């Protein structure tokens with residue numbers, strides 16, 4: 113506790129770093145997964161290779177990916193960009209299937225009604241399909257957010273500062289306080305992200321929170 | 332007017348869904364496409380607004396070949412109603428109805444105002460506009476579907492089994508309201524159903540299709556019942572065709588009998604006196620609206636609502652022969668009750684008199 117209070121500013125900056133490293137890939141990954149998920153739905157032939165291919169990406173061990181990144185990107189080993197790109201790959205891996213499933217959850221007759229009313233394809237996607245896919249996509253996003261928070265800490269092994277640094281630090285000095293604080297801070301961050309996504313998803317889907325009141329008139 | 336000229340649709344798998352269909356849906360009338368499952372009804376309907384492109388042949392709306400029009404613009408001018416509504420679950424009822432007006436670039440205020448008026452028109456309370464579709468009953472959703480299709484006042488409406496997902500009572504109600512609405516609006520409607528009774532009830536003309544999308548007969552409901560083109564049509568129409576056909580024959584002047592009546596709440600003794608030896612007496616309210624038949628012999632006290640025999644149907648004067656005959660057949664006293672447009676009693680009629688009127692009709696098929 114004393115250690116915690118004495119190092120508040122340092123912990124705060126590590127937390128911020130951690131949050132940024134987890135969040136940017138989440139957002140970029142989502143933005144990439146939406147068109148890919150759409151492609152997977154739109155063209156049946158692409159569905160299996162896209163889903164299987166992106167799913168395979170998730171099986172690459174994170175440490176290996178972090179180390180491979182500088183070779184692929186030509187970045188320095190300490191460049192946070194390595195972490196961002198690697199995590200974006202994981203996020204895409206998790207979300208392509210989610211987005212495809214989310215778009216697939218939109219009832220066919222709703223799509224047909226939209227087409228029949230003369231709603232163009234682009235407008236239909238953003239105005240009908242995407243909003244209706246929000247519940248499914250946000251569920252996947254929550255998993256990706258929590259997973260990102262946990263994977264970011266692995267980057268401490270490469271010396272990129274974030275909450276994982278507290279683990280390596282505590283381990284090196286055989287001192288348990290930073291490790292405990294690091295774990296708790298990670299959990300708090302993951303929980304906060306999870307709650308915000310849940311909150312945003314609820315705000316975007318008011319129609320799901322409607323209970324059916326008594327029927328107003330006959331039939 | 333919508334005209335199909337030799338329209339064929341062959342799906343990629345090789346299924347001929349529609350085979351050389353030629354047919355005209357006249358302006359301001361309801362044309363019903365009816366036939367067994369898979370006979371190409373939906374395919375035919377969707378070729379009109381180009382949700383499906385014909386393999387060959389042309390479809391014209393008021394003389395304009397739809398193939399030359401922009402599909403989205405074409406569709407905004409055609410109302411489309413499908414089974415179970417197809418409402419947008421994430422938009423309020425009002426916004427659902429305002430969809431096409433907004434697409435057409437109307438202001439938000441005007442679109443919403445038109446939407447609110449339409450909700451009222453299809454018999455929905457204005458406060459329902461703020462709800463989401465999952466907060467409505469199936470029948471209400473179906474009405475919203477109709478309101479949404481009408482929102483931009485399109486001259487043409489396409490309806491694909493719009494009433495088949497609701498229970499029979501609500502369906503009948505929706506059908507009646509649909510006919511009332513159409514009497515006001517006079518849209519050019521193509522209506523798809525697999526229910527021949529619905530086709531006969533709603534259609535100005537009925538097109539019977541068989542599998543392969545081949546038109547077997549196009550005729551008015553009365554003509555269809557009286558003169559089916561072949562066994563397929565006859566089987567599809569089912570039983571009681573003669574009786575059902577009477578629904579389309581206006582009753583001529585029938586020999587009405589004066590019916591002695593007793594007011595609800597009168598002493599049973601009055602009823603017995605008025606019945607004068609007859610077993611049944613007709614009970615009416617102050618406005619002379621018939622309420623039901625009572626049997627004074629078995630009653631005591633005053634004539635109460637729960638004493639009334641409810642079996643008898645009531646026919647409107649100038650209504651169909653079927654209604655008049657049914658009134659006589661269903662009445663416990665064998666006297667069919669006839670009322671005027673306000674619902675007041677005008678007299679009773681016997682089955683034999685209705686049958687005599689039926690016999691007097693010219694022989695052969697009606698027009």
Ligand SMILES: Nc1ncnc2c1ncn2[C@@H]1O[C@H](COP(=O)(O)OP(=O)(O)OP(=O)(O)O)[C@@H](O)[C@H]1O
Pocket residue numbers: 342343344346347348367368369370371372373374375525
């Ligand atoms: N997209 C499609 N691809 C291939 N075949 C199709 C397709 N859509 C419909 N069909 C086939 O075309 C035929 C006509 O189908 P359609 O949906 O027009 O029938 P329908 O009369 O509306 O039937 P129902 O009463 O069951 O709705 C059927 O044999 C159907 O299997």
Ligand SMILES: [Mg+2]
Pocket residue numbers: 372373374
């Ligand atoms: Mg169909």
